[in-house]
Amino acid sequence: MTDCVFCAIVAGTAPATVVHEDAEVLAFLDIRPIARGHTLVIPKRHATELDDLDPELGAAVFRAGHRLARAARRGGLAADGANLVLNDGKAAFQTVGHVHLHVIPRHAGDKARFAAGFLLRRPHDTESTAAAIRAGLAALDPAGEDR
Numbered sequence: 001m002t003d004c005v006f007c008a009i010v011a012g013t014a015p016a017t018v019v020h021e022d023a024e025v026l027a028f029l030d031i032r033p034i035a036r037g038h039t040l041v042i043p044k045r046h047a048t049e050l051d052d053l054d055p056e057l058g059a060a061v062f063r064a065g066h067r068l069a070r071a072a073r074r075g076g077l078a079a080d081g082a083n084l085v086l087n088d089g090k091a092a093f094q095t096v097g098h099v100h101l102h103v104i105p106r107h108a109g110d111k112a113r114f115a116a117g118f119l120l121r122r123p124h125d126t127e128s129t130a131a132a133i134r135a136g137l138a139a140l141d142p143a144g145e146d147r
Helices: 005-011 055-074 111-120 126-138
Strands: 018-021 025-029 039-043 081-085 101-106
Touching (some): 005 039, 018 055, 025 055, 039 055, 055 101
Antiparallel strands (some): 039 101
8 A cells, every 4th residue: 555654664665663573564663652662563464444454464463462562571671561452443543544553561550651651652762672672572482482
């Protein structure tokens, strides 16, 4: 799709800080993060909303999100948990017309900081954040188990 910013990221014609890529999905840091490590997981094949998304591709998106949430606990982000959120359609606050799963690392006692993140939505040091996520991914073996 020519006017989709996420398709442009997949094509390599728009910038992104990529933390994970495989044959079906791409994961990159959100440019307006709610929290440090806020990552978006997208299918490489365009799907505007869930109605357009092949269920198997949706499963691949969630598998990657699950793995990234686990990685946020093991890498330098040292998260205590994560929110995995998919907004489906404008009525559900979807702002980019390409299915995407938000993976938002959380820490115990971060409610006030998390709420402020909705208002501020400012990027953190992208390189160190991406490195922390990649380190967490490296701490998981290919089957998704801890090393």
